[in-house]
Amino acid sequence: MAKYRLGGQTVRLENPPCILSRATIVGKKEGEGPLGEYFDVVLEDDMWGEKTWEKAECRMYQEAARMAIIRAGKQPQDVNYLLGGDLLNQIITANFAARTLGIPFFGLYGACSTLTESMSLGAMLINAGYADLVLCVTSSHFCTAERQYRFPLEMGTQRPPTAHWTVTGAGAFLLSNDEKPPYITHVTTGRVIDYGITDTYNMGAAMAPAAAATIKAHFEDTGQGPEAYDLIVTGDLGWFGRELTIDLLKKEGYDISDRFIDCGCEIYSREQDVHAGGSGCGCSAVVFGGYILRKMEEGVYKRILLLSTGALLSTTSTQQGESIPGIAHAITIDMDRG
Amino acid sequence: MDVKQQKLNKEYQEYVQRKMPKSYLLRDCVLAFLVGGTICTIGQAVSNFGKSYFNLNTEEASAFTAIVMIFIGALLTGLGVYDDIGKYGGAGSVVPITGFANSIVSPAMEFKKEGYVFGVGSKLFSIAGPVLVYGISTSVLVGLIYFFVK
Structure with missing residues (x-):
């Protein structure tokens, strides 16, 4: 068995990477929720001055990524890999944001599991010595998800009690091999x-x-x-x-x-x-x-x-x-x- | 799929069904009755108004009512009010003709960003389409039966 594997599904990271910096952007409704004060940016409206919901989500993704890089005192060119994804078909949010950010990019899709999917792979890349800095970013937007998966927003429908509400938000995490918890x-x-x-x-x-x-x-x-x-x-x-x-x-x-x-x-x-x-x-x-x-x-x-x-x-x-x-x-x- | 997994799936699905929070059926029915009733009462008032004020006959009055109610449904959808009515009214706001207007105007608004041809044009009937297909098909079928039986 590989040296650092524990059992069937787990690996122990010998040189554990740290979460060097992070950034979060959320929509209006999320900002009004019980955790509102903990987020870095709360949007006034979910369109954020863009022409489409998709553009607004892409901008959230980009801005969260940039904020995380700046907070660590780094430049985009210092980052070795960008890992991440979103919920839209062909993960357009992540792909289009990666076009702007210009960081070597692996687009991932694991539906809502994409955050820990990205962080798992990012942490393993750093642990293995293939990267110093890896940026993991994921996003979702209520309006883009609704129109793709369900009904138009203005359509008068009733949702059952087990229905979920898609979060409008983007989170970015910069992983590094520094010694700084967590x-x-x-x-x-x-x-x-x-x-x-x-x-x-x-x-x-x-x-x-x-x-x-x-x-x-x-x-x-x-x-x-x-x-x-x-x-x-x-x-x-x-x-x-x-x-x-x-x-x-x-x-x-x-x-x-x-x-x-x-x-x-x-x-x-x-x-x-x-x-x-x-x-x-x-x-x-x-x-x-x-x-x-x-x-x-x-x-x-x-x-x-x-x-x-x-x-x-x-x-x-x-x-x-x-x-x-x-x-x-x-x-x-x-x-x-x- | 092997039998063991099938058994597990069945057990889990039954367990989920048992434990799942249910919709408030009685409350939803009462709300649907009230909202649907209100819309229909407004429709009746419009019809009476057409008959007494414009001296319309029954057939003209129903066309007049449909036009006015569709306009109201479309307007409330555009103002972002109809989805709130739908949230509480359920079937009560879907079944009357105002619901039909809502099902056409809401995709038109939503998909305008994809352009007038592939957005509005092709998505306009994405929700109302099935209703039209089976509504028209049924009327043709009933018409044929009526023609031969008569």
Whole structure:
């Protein structure tokens, strides 16, 4: 077995890369939510002076990337790789932003799991000595996602209680080989799990088995249980998906309920009429970058497990009656180098 | 798919169905009744107005009512109000003719950015299209049956 592999799905990073800087940009509704004060930029309106929603999302992506680079006192040409993606067809947001940024670029698609997918690969690139600086950026936008996956915005439809609300937001993380906490110490890569859920208004149920499977694999591979973490954070399971994940893991003998939060539940208040909670590539990016990392710096949390969760569907697969496969990738963030 | 996985899937799906937060059926029905009823009452008032004020006969009055109600539906969609009515009204705001106007105007607004041909032109009936196809098909079918049975 490869030297630093632990079990079937996890690697331990021998020279753990650090998160050198970060930036978060969110839309108006997210700014009005309970975490509003933690984000770097809150937009006045979600169009941001652009002609289309897509252009606005692309600008959010670019600006978040630039902010993260500037905050670390670096230039775009210092960055070895840009990794990232978004929810739009052919990941146009990330591709078009990469055109402007001019950093060598790997475009990734893992639906809403793209954040930890990017950070997993970025951390491994640095650990292996292939890069000094890797920028990981993901974004999503309520209006671009709605028109691609569902109905026009002004269409009068009723959403069921399990429907999610796509987060308008972009988060950028600059990883480096410096010695400055927090560090990424472990990477657990998820498998695609499908329990046959076909309801596109129930993403939480589609993704919960994938989240539970990755958490279980991480515990088994590292030989540690929930007690080794101050917090376990999932990306966008929402209220219902969170409950399902707790139940699924209880069946496997792990109780994580006392230290388990979901970014989709944290970003909005229940009064904001978002039904099951937030979702999208931007959801875990802005909650992790804005809120959770701040709390880690303040010393509230020392070691956390972050999982972004993705529902791997398309409008074509849904119309053809296919079920919704889910995926979740986990990374351990630690204030110590381990 | 192997039998074991099928069994697991079935168990999970049943479990999800059991645990899933349900829509408030009674509340939604009452709201749909009230919103739909209100729209239809307004329609009736428009019809009565046409009959008494413009001296329209029944057939003319229904055309007049359809024109006015479609205009109101389109206007409220453009003002960004109809989607809020739809959120509470559900089927009550979808079924009347104002809902039909909403289903055509909302994609027209949304896809204008893709141009007048491939945006507005091709997406205009993306939601109303199926209604038209099956509505017209059904009327042709019923017409044929009526023709032969008569």
